[in-house]
Amino acid sequence: xxxxxxxxxxxxxxxxxxxxxxxxxxxxxxxxxxIPPALIAAALLPYLLRAAGxxxxxxxxxxxxxxxxxxxxxxxxxxxxxxxxxxxxxxPLFAMEGLLLLFLSAQQGIWARKVRSLPGHIGGVLLLYGLxxxxxQGLAMGRPVAxxxxxxxAPDPTxxxxxxxxxxxxxxxRAGICxxxxxxxxxxxxxxxxxxxxxxxxxxxxxxxxxxxxxxRKGADAQGAAEP
Amino acid sequence: xxxxGNKPWPPHRPCRRSLLLGAAAAAALALPLPRAxxxxxxxxxxxxxxxxxxxxxxxxxxxxxxxxxxLRKARRDVLASFFRAGGRxxxxxxxxxxxxDVLGYGLEKVGQxxxxxxxxxxxxxxxxxxxxxxxxxxxxxGVPRFQLLQVHNLLAWQDHLKTLRAMxxxxxxxxxxxxxxxxxxxxILEQVMRREALDFIQVTYNPVDRExxxxxxxxxxxxxMAVIVNRPFRRGALTAALxxxxxxxxxxxxxxxxxxxAILQFIVSHPAVTVAIPATTVPLHAKENxxxxxxxxxxxxxxxxxxxxxxxx
Numbered sequence: 001x002x003x004x005x006x007x008x009x010x011x012x013x014x015x016x017x018x019x020x021x022x023x024x025x026x027x028x029x030x031x032x033x034x035i036p037p038a039l040i041a042a043a044l045l046p047y048l049l050r051a052a053g054x055x056x057x058x059x060x061x062x063x064x065x066x067x068x069x070x071x072x073x074x075x076x077x078x079x080x081x082x083x084x085x086x087x088x089x090x091x092p093l094f095a096m097e098g099l100l101l102l103f104l105s106a107q108q109g110i111w112a113r114k115v116r117s118l119p120g121h122i123g124g125v126l127l128l129y130g131l132x133x134x135x136x137q138g139l140a141m142g143r144p145v146a147x148x149x150x151x152x153x154a155p156d157p158t159x160x161x162x163x164x165x166x167x168x169x170x171x172x173x174r175a176g177i178c179x180x181x182x183x184x185x186x187x188x189x190x191x192x193x194x195x196x197x198x199x200x201x202x203x204x205x206x207x208x209x210x211x212x213x214x215x216x217r218k219g220a221d222a223q224g225a226a227e228p
Numbered sequence: 229x230x231x232x233g234n235k236p237w238p239p240h241r242p243c244r245r246s247l248l249l250g251a252a253a254a255a256a257l258a259l260p261l262p263r264a265x266x267x268x269x270x271x272x273x274x275x276x277x278x279x280x281x282x283x284x285x286x287x288x289x290x291x292x293x294x295x296x297x298x299l300r301k302a303r304r305d306v307l308a309s310f311f312r313a314g315g316r317x318x319x320x321x322x323x324x325x326x327x328x329d330v331l332g333y334g335l336e337k338v339g340q341x342x343x344x345x346x347x348x349x350x351x352x353x354x355x356x357x358x359x360x361x362x363x364x365x366x367x368x369x370g371v372p373r374f375q376l377l378q379v380h381n382l383l384a385w386q387d388h389l390k391t392l393r394a395m396x397x398x399x400x401x402x403x404x405x406x407x408x409x410x411x412x413x414x415x416i417l418e419q420v421m422r423r424e425a426l427d428f429i430q431v432t433y434n435p436v437d438r439e440x441x442x443x444x445x446x447x448x449x450x451x452x453m454a455v456i457v458n459r460p461f462r463r464g465a466l467t468a469a470l471x472x473x474x475x476x477x478x479x480x481x482x483x484x485x486x487x488x489x490a491i492l493q494f495i496v497s498h499p500a501v502t503v504a505i506p507a508t509t510v511p512l513h514a515k516e517n518x519x520x521x522x523x524x525x526x527x528x529x530x531x532x533x534x535x536x537x538x539x540x541x
Contacts, residue, residue: 015292
């Protein structure tokens, strides 16, 4: 083992696992006024997903867009940049996703009417994973509640929930474009966690794969509005 | 704010703040080097004969804790333990995230030894940014000046060496150098060493990564360059792999109490090596690392025994 190549993935990391997990505690502490709105947003999204009507679905995408802007500024620009200089290059990517979602929310006739398709079910599971299970996962791993990763404050649950939302609701190329940044982030985060030796990399890698490969079949949703 | 452009190396007139800090630190840390260093453990810098403790401290990853106050205090304790044991050489880089800021926090809290050997690097692809980056790094450390500035991983080394040489001529820094790690770019390093007048080089070297023995370390001796060794424990992988395995009796007889100390003895026993810079987050390990530099050095036969024992582990 000792004679294996001396250059490994973890050599690209600037920080230790301890520092990485504690970063979310520091982040939550610094931006605690944002926690209540983040929790409300997380509670609201499943309701907006299940309720009928384009305006509710647009509202869900608007809430998600706001989450990406907040994460871009608070997490990448302010918190993560203290231990990783590359974070300031990711912040614009997250802000761009916020803009793309804003653009998407203004589109007409691209929303699936039914979410009970296979992509819809997978999207629903991903959404719940991002909003609920991912934060609980940290607690189950023994990390303190103060370090919980929340949708709208931390990038992983935000990306996971967004992918779920887009799978369940979004149809056509515009929604497809909005998947690119969440998929990229899931891959980057999975790589980081893998380098840190955490199994928590794998769900993110699976989510990225789902985001790339699972799309509604053309014409499968008979009640869905046609792509303009 | 001190500016690199108007504070020459000699003579240094310490400001009131650094005098107060120095006095507090001397009282708190008993700053004169421990007795053990009076005879052993000190290495000469070939350029001017300055003597340095053989074990310093690196800050890659370990000091990058951001704004986390609890971890900053923990690193302050590492620094205090390192200084108390007699450690003086600390190495960092603008590439290491918040490490420079955390070092600055620690140095402000525990005080700077008068003979602190502050080593940092220039890490930018733009030659024109080297001087500004050096000043930014110095401000983050909170030190009056760096003793050594190195070109990080040979990035834009031609431009940066010009800048560093000019700084040295003005007395703003004492030494200049270049670095590599992981055994990379040794061919270019060799060319630079043959072509340029360097005071220091920095390479990876340990009982497992011995490529530097072939050309780089002999060339450093030939050219009169001091050598800083990084990644002595392969970022902890070596000591982790050896945990629980007994030390060979002959190594223990030299006084090594742990594999970490045996590895450091191996490294600094190479005649070309000036300082090894292990990193740690544990105050006790910082002390034990420094103490390893004061232990008797293994001879060639014992060096090979250490290497063989590690490779067979």
